[in-house]
Every structure is written in C-alpha cells, then in structure tokens.
Amino acid sequence: MAAMTGAGLRRGARGIAATCALLILASCGGGTFFGQTREERIANQENPATLARDARRNRTQSSVFDLFSNSDDPNTTIEVNKYLWAASLDVLSFMPVQNADPFSGIIQFGFAAPPGGGRAYQATVYVRDPALDARSLNVALRTRSGAAPRETQRAIEDAILTRARQLRIQDSRL
Numbered sequence: 001m002a003a004m005t006g007a008g009l010r011r012g013a014r015g016i017a018a019t020c021a022l023l024i025l026a027s028c029g030g031g032t033f034f035g036q037t038r039e040e041r042i043a044n045q046e047n048p049a050t051l052a053r054d055a056r057r058n059r060t061q062s063s064v065f066d067l068f069s070n071s072d073d074p075n076t077t078i079e080v081n082k083y084l085w086a087a088s089l090d091v092l093s094f095m096p097v098q099n100a101d102p103f104s105g106i107i108q109f110g111f112a113a114p115p116g117g118g119r120a121y122q123a124t125v126y127v128r129d130p131a132l133d134a135r136s137l138n139v140a141l142r143t144r145s146g147a148a149p150r151e152t153q154r155a156i157e158d159a160i161l162t163r164a165r166q167l168r169i170q171d172s173r174l
Contacts, residue, residue: 087163
C-alpha cells in the first residue's frame with residue numbers, strides 16, 4: 001500500500017467535504033416553492049397554534065414527575081372556574097345534561113320545566129374564564145318557541161353567580 005502524498009490527502013478531504021455538503025443540501029429538500037403562487041405558499045404554511053399542538057402531542061415524558069409539571073402554554077390552555085362550573089350544574093340540576101366539556105367550559109342542557117313552572121327551557125352555559133366574575137359566565141336560554149326573555153336569562157345568571165360565591169365561601173372555611 002502506497003503512502004498518500006499531501007496532494008492526495010487534500011483531494012480526499014475535498015471529496016469528503018463535497019460529499020457532506022451534498023448530503024446536507026439533499027436533506028434540506030422537500031420545501032421547494034418552484035411553480036407555486038404566493039397564495040399557495042401561504043396556504044401551505046402551518047400556523048403557530050398547529051405547531052404548538054403537534055409539539056405537545058409528540059412530546060415524550062422523561063419521568064413520572066413531568067406529568068405533574070405545569071408546562072402547558074397558557075395561550076392554548078383554557079381554564080374554567082370550578083365554582084361557576086359546579087354552580088351551573090347545581091342551579092340547573094332540574095335540566096338533563098346533554099353535553100359537558102370541562103376543558104372548553106361549555107355545558108349544554110336539554111329541555112325541562114323548572115319546579116313549579118309550566119314552560120320548558122333549554123340552556124347552554126359557557127364559563128370562559130378562571131375568574132369568579134360575571135364576565136366569566138354566559139348563559140343562553142331558550143324555550144321551544146324561541147329565545148327566552150332577557151330577564152329570565154339574567155335571573156339564571158344571577159342565581160349561578162350567587163351559588164358560585166356560596167361554594168367559594170364554603171371552600172375557604174375548610
């Protein structure tokens with residue numbers, strides 16, 4: 001086996017460097033925009049919310065304690081006030097719950113007449129904030145013939161807020 005000269009080593013190093021550069025460039029492919037309009041390029045881009053959701057899905061937990069860490073992005077996490085949630089279920093307990101999603105804060109109730117009342121109502125409650133505040137609660141009430149009177153809707157919201165405050169006071173005594 002003949003010993004390599006300095007020129008041979010340089011040629012070999014250049015060949016290896018060129019091969020590495022080609023491999024790096026080849027691995028960057030796939031994102032070509034040739035032949036696409038500006039609108040098509042914009043439509044193909046992913047938005048930050050999709051990227052954050054996919055990152056959370058693909059994230060692997062390194063230990064059991066990582067399950068209890070609060071590493072969620074506050075911009076994508078929806079928090080619901082537990083007192084407003086429980087008070088809504090308590091005040092409207094005469095109605096059947098059709099759908100409840102504690103992560104988005106929406107409770108849908110079916111038609112039912114209140115105790116001692118003759119008119120049946122259907123309600124959708126939206127708890128949209130972690131604060132125990134009137135702005136955090138939105139109640140949509142309707143009858144079989146259309147929208148319920150605004151006064152009735154306001155009375156239901158007030159009853160839910162009052163019950164939520166009572167539940168909070170009970171928790172603070174414990």
